[in-house]
Amino acid sequence: SSSAQLKSFVSKTGSNVVIGVDGGTESIRACCFDAETGAVVGKSCASAYKTYHPQPGWAEQMPQDWWENLGEAVRGAVASISDSDSNICGICIDTTCCSVVALDANKEPLRPSLLWMDARSAAQTVEVMEKCKGDPALEVNSGGNGPLSAEWMTPKSLWIRQNEPEIWDKADTICEYQDYINYKMTGKMVASSCNAAARWHWDGEECINESTEDDPFPGRPTSLYEKLGIPELASKLPTICLPMGSLIGGLTEDAAEHLNLPVGLPVCQGGPDAFVGMIGLGCIYPGQLCLITGSSHLHCVVSSLPHRSAGIWGAYRGAPLPGINFAEGGQSSTGSIMFWARKVLGAEEVDYATLDSEAEKIPPGCEGLVALETFQGSRTPETDALARGALLGLSLSHTRAHIWRAFMEAVCYGTRGCVEGLEKAGHACEEIIIAGGATRSKLWLQMHADVTGKPVVVCENSEAPLLGSAILASYGVGVHGCISDAVKAMVRTKMRVEPSSELSPEYTNLYNSIYSKVGQCVKPISHAIARLRGGDSSYASVSEIAPIISPSLLACDFANMKAEVLRCVKAGAPRLHVDIFDSVALDSPWAFTFGPQMVKAIRDCSPDAILDLHMCVYKPARFVDAMKEAGADRFIFQFEAMADEAEVLELAKRITDAGMKCGISINPATSVSTLDSILASGLISVVNLLAVEPGFGGQKFNTVILVKLEHLVQLRQEKGYSFEIGVDGGVNEKTVPQVAKADVLVAGTYVFRHPVSLSQGVMDLSTAAKSSTAYF
Numbered sequence: 198s199s200s201a202q203l204k205s206f207v208s209k210t211g212s213n214v215v216i217g218v219d220g221g222t223e224s225i226r227a228c229c230f231d232a233e234t235g236a237v238v239g240k241s242c243a244s245a246y247k248t249y250h251p252q253p254g255w256a257e258q259m260p261q262d263w264w265e266n267l268g269e270a271v272r273g274a275v276a277s278i279s280d281s282d283s284n285i286c287g288i289c290i291d292t293t294c295c296s297v298v299a300l301d302a303n304k305e306p307l308r309p310s311l312l313w314m315d316a317r318s319a320a321q322t323v324e325v326m327e328k329c330k331g332d333p334a335l336e337v338n339s340g341g342n343g344p345l346s347a348e349w350m351t352p353k354s355l356w357i358r359q360n361e362p363e364i365w366d367k368a369d370t371i372c373e374y375q376d377y378i379n380y381k382m383t384g385k386m387v388a389s390s391c392n393a394a395a396r397w398h399w400d401g402e403e404c405i406n407e408s409t410e411d412d413p414f415p416g417r418p419t420s421l422y423e424k425l426g427i428p429e430l431a432s433k434l435p436t437i438c439l440p441m442g443s444l445i446g447g448l449t450e451d452a453a454e455h456l457n458l459p460v461g462l463p464v465c466q467g468g469p470d471a472f473v474g475m476i477g478l479g480c481i482y483p484g485q486l487c488l489i490t491g492s493s494h495l496h497c498v499v500s501s502l503p504h505r506s507a508g509i510w511g512a513y514r515g516a517p518l519p520g521i522n523f524a525e526g527g528q529s530s531t532g533s534i535m536f537w538a539r540k541v542l543g544a545e546e547v548d549y550a551t552l553d554s555e556a557e558k559i560p561p562g563c564e565g566l567v568a569l570e571t572f573q574g575s576r577t578p579e580t581d582a583l584a585r586g587a588l589l590g591l592s593l594s595h596t597r598a599h600i601w602r603a604f605m606e607a608v609c610y611g612t613r614g615c616v617e618g619l620e621k622a623g624h625a626c627e628e629i630i631i632a633g634g635a636t637r638s639k640l641w642l643q644m645h646a647d648v649t650g651k652p653v654v655v656c657e658n659s660e661a662p663l664l665g666s667a668i669l670a671s672y673g674v675g676v677h678g679c680i681s682d683a684v685k686a687m688v689r690t691k692m693r694v695e696p697s698s699e700l701s702p703e704y705t706n707l708y709n710s711i712y713s714k715v716g717q718c719v720k721p722i723s724h725a726i727a728r729l730r731g732g733d734s735s736y737a738s739v740s741e742i743a744p745i746i747s748p749s750l751l752a753c754d755f756a757n758m759k760a761e762v763l764r765c766v767k768a769g770a771p772r773l774h775v776d777i778f779d780s781v782a783l784d785s786p787w788a789f790t791f792g793p794q795m796v797k798a799i800r801d802c803s804p805d806a807i808l809d810l811h812m813c814v815y816k817p818a819r820f821v822d823a824m825k826e827a828g829a830d831r832f833i834f835q836f837e838a839m840a841d842e843a844e845v846l847e848l849a850k851r852i853t854d855a856g857m858k859c860g861i862s863i864n865p866a867t868s869v870s871t872l873d874s875i876l877a878s879g880l881i882s883v884v885n886l887l888a889v890e891p892g893f894g895g896q897k898f899n900t901v902i903l904v905k906l907e908h909l910v911q912l913r914q915e916k917g918y919s920f921e922i923g924v925d926g927g928v929n930e931k932t933v934p935q936v937a938k939a940d941v942l943v944a945g946t947y948v949f950r951h952p953v954s955l956s957q958g959v960m961d962l963s964t965a966a967k968s969s970t971a972y973f
């Protein structure tokens with residue numbers, strides 16, 4: 198059917214209706230809209246499908262169910278239209294994004310779909326980052342720093358290839374929910390450029406071009422597929438890619454019967470539910486940020502330029518629509534915290550409005566109470582799966598209302614952090630268009646405006662994805678000449694909340710002086726707690742901890758100690774490693790470094806860092822009290838300098854009694870099994886594996902420690918020990934991937950002599966470590 202034939206479904210005289218469909222995680226919903234005005238002209242009808250969890254972390258749905266449930270929802274929505282003269286002229290569907298399907302040559306599903314939330318491909322995300330480091334296609338993941346999400350198309354495809362080779366071989370097509378359902382309606386297999394740009398590593402502007410002999414796969418990341426050994430993926434994925442709002446084709450006879458709609462009815466291209474929701478909120482102009490609030494907050498800012506940088510996902514070129522780009526930020530726990538707080542405050546019988554009205558009487562800053570909203574880790578601007586929530590400044594005068602308000606404020610501060618992160622990356626944000634649960638609280642809406650300093654806009658229609666689909670259909674069939682005209686005609690603003698001129702500066706002050714500092718201060722403690730609990734994070738699909746990089750001051754410029762310590766602080770290094778050598782334990786006059794006075798001086802210029810002392814000295818017990826007084830946090834003694842096990846245990850007890858953590862450092866030649874009974878004592882919090890002979894920096898990394906590292910990791914797991922493992926010496930960009938399983942990496946020469954800066958050195962090591970662990 199030609200474009201003209203398809204558009205002929207639009208009546209010149211009668212009232213035209215479009216069907217918007219939203220294929221969500223739990224169910225699929227359909228609703229009819231006036232194609233001119235966007236007014237709802239019937240009921241929204243939902244039909245629920247099942248999700249199967251065959252293994253922990255896996256989530257599957259049956260593509261056949263999507264089709265059956267689509268029929269039920271659409272038939273219900275159409276039957277609910279009261280005006281019998283209505284002329285249905287088009288349909289458009291959005292779906293969950295990256296619910297991946299493998300189809301045979303007849304386009305029949307070969308296996309259940311790997312639902313978007315399915316985390317089985319976590320190991321493949323690491324493989325992609327490792328094998329494809331530097332590939333331009335990966336820049337959309339935090340400027341190339343990753344991590345990559347197991348939700349996305351590439352790791353899921355790779356999982357199928359590696360784990361179900363027979364399915365892979367039989368698969369004529371790999372696609373997703375969106376493409377499968379459009380195929381079932383039209384008989385045409387086409388991808389949506391929004392899904393492809395945001396989740397497939399495709400270039401959203403290029404991929405909509407027709408393939409040519411010279412460029413058979415325009416905008417596709419063929420070099421990425423080659424590096425992964427799956428070049429065939431380029432031809433298994435749909436070879437035609439259309440932007441949202443394009444006409445795909447008309448309903449086939451079977452589809453028309455199934456949906457109870459006319460044969461040939463135009464089907465227009467949709468895309469991911471969240472990003473079609475952006476269109477339903479009218480968020481299509483650079484400078485607009487769409488804030489979807491629910492149990493979490495998702496921030497999508499429309500940008501005129503596709504800047505990319507660390508801590509940001511995107512910007513995705515040509516998405517959601519050609520000519521624009523968008524970048525994402527996110528907070529993992531927001532509405533879920535308010536739900537949780539109501540429960541733990543014993544206020545389940547009290548409605549949210551009452552809790553809000555109590556909180557409204559409390560001044561900004563909650564009279565000294567501040568909370569952190571990173572209960573489930575931090576997504577952006579800093580990705581930290583081990584971040585946790587906090588409530589600081591509690592006093593006996595604080596009430597339920599203070600706590601309620603503190604959590605509301607914490608979520609808004611977190612939003613400000615994400616917005617600032619996006620702005621720093623070059624994505625200006627002038628107004629926030631908000632949807633979801635937070636719009637139900639007047640107080641919270643105003644607080645979002647006051648804390649971020651941006652106007653917050655609420656739209657009339659709260660079903661943004663459904664309306665977004667209707668807008669795309671309406672444009673696709675030609676009722677509106679362009680998407681921005683359709684948006685102008687079909688999206689209506691309900692209210693615009695301006696930041697208060699009085700409260701906004703007050704919040705800026707609180708944000709800068711308190712909130713923005715709390716996260717960094719609490720971070721080492723949160724990490725330690727997470728580690729004690731096994732490093733678990735409920736939003737991380739596979740959570741291994743990215744090691745902390747601890748600069749070793751042995752490599753610094755001794756004549757400028759203060760400036761060197763401040764360089765480490767500026768680099769955000771949460772720890773400093775101080776080598777205390779007395780030229781006796783290590784028999785060399787040059788292995789003679791610092792005493793307690795220097796430790797105190799270092800402490801004075803880095804009050805927040807954790808100070809680890811590597812004590813390679815004769816009779817270390819003599820130094821315990823002095824080093825504690827000087828400000829040390831960990832006292833890591835050298836095992837080979839001790840006379841026997843009794844001395845070791847006595848010293849360990851003395852260190853812990855003095856209020857420091859006790860660590861033990863071993864030479865490359867010392868085997869881990871000699872520590873068995875010492876570790877069983879429970880007194881040891883840190884095991885430092887020296888990868889060089891102690892005494893001097895700049896030596897070559899000794900790979901003998903790799904087996905010892907494995908051994909220690911296993912031992913810790915088997916026996917349920919909670920000590921940290923450090924690797925010390927010869928750590929650089931090349932050796933890091935081999936020791937990324939450690940908790941702390943001590944690096945001197947590499948970071949202090951880094952050609953760009955110490956910060957860059959720390960960042961390089963951290964990135965190299967993260968990309969070699971299953972971090973996200």
Ligand SMILES: O=C(CO)[C@H](O)[C@H](O)COP(=O)(O)O
Nearest residue numbers: 891892894895926927945946
């Ligand atoms: O403990 C050490 C030597 O005993 C140093 O901390 C270690 O060598 C780190 O320095 P570099 O990164 O230069 O190898």
